[in-house]
Amino acid sequence: MNEMETINIIEDEKVDYRDPNLTGIGGWLIVMLVGICISIVEMLYSMFSSFGFGIFTTITVSVFLPFILLYIFLLITMVKKLHFFPLMYFIVIIALGAFNLFIDLYSGTFGFLTVVSVVSAVAWSIYLKKSVRVSNTFVRNWQGIELEHKVFDDYKM
Numbered sequence: 026m027n028e029m030e031t032i033n034i035i036e037d038e039k040v041d042y043r044d045p046n047l048t049g050i051g052g053w054l055i056v057m058l059v060g061i062c063i064s065i066v067e068m069l070y071s072m073f074s075s076f077g078f079g080i081f082t083t084i085t086v087s088v089f090l091p092f093i094l095l096y097i098f099l100l101i102t103m104v105k106k107l108h109f110f111p112l113m114y115f116i117v118i119i120a121l122g123a124f125n126l127f128i129d130l131y132s133g134t135f136g137f138l139t140v141v142s143v144v145s146a147v148a149w150s151i152y153l154k155k156s157v158r159v160s161n162t163f164v165r166n167w168q169g170i171e172l173e174h175k176v177f178d179d180y181k182m
Contacts, residue, residue, distance in 0.1 A: 047158040050103070054158060057114075057149065058103060065096045092121065108172055110163045111153040118146040 050058055072089035095117050102110040122142035129136045153159050164172050 048161040049158075050106075050162065052158055053152060053156070054103075054162065058100075061096055061100050061103065065093060065100065068093045068096065092124070095120070106163050106165050107167065108163050108165060111159055114153060115146075115150055118142070118149060122146050 068089050125138045125142045129139045
């Protein structure tokens with residue numbers, strides 16, 4: 026068998042790497058779910074502790090409230106297994122990274138939070154784009170109707 030025959034055999038063979046058993050919130054998605062929950066609690070704690078559980082200033086609420094609401098929305102879309110969760114998660118972590126970068130630039134320091142945000146955004150984005158479990162899990166629309174599974178190679182975040 027020469028090299029051309031080997032290439033033709035490989036090209037003719039279509040292998041579906043999707044495992045239908047990889048569905049639901051499990052594996053690394055549990056880590057993501059726990060991270061979302063911890064982020065909500067941490068932001069609420071930070072917001073309340075800024076002024077000793079007293080009256081909030083407009084600045085405190087305007088800084089923390091949008092991210093708290095975004096993370097609550099993420100939690101709902103993840104638990105409901107909505108098809109646009111991966112895209113929403115990507116947008117939120119990019120927004121959080123941009124916010125941390127803005128804070129670092131404003132304060133004149135390049136902090137640990139910015140590095141963690143960038144590394145986290147890259148790692149989770151790759152996982153959300155390439156994961157078979159993600160592709161098989163987030164397939165519902167708002168009404169709870171399961172949409173057709175996306176072809177793994179054509180999955181667009």
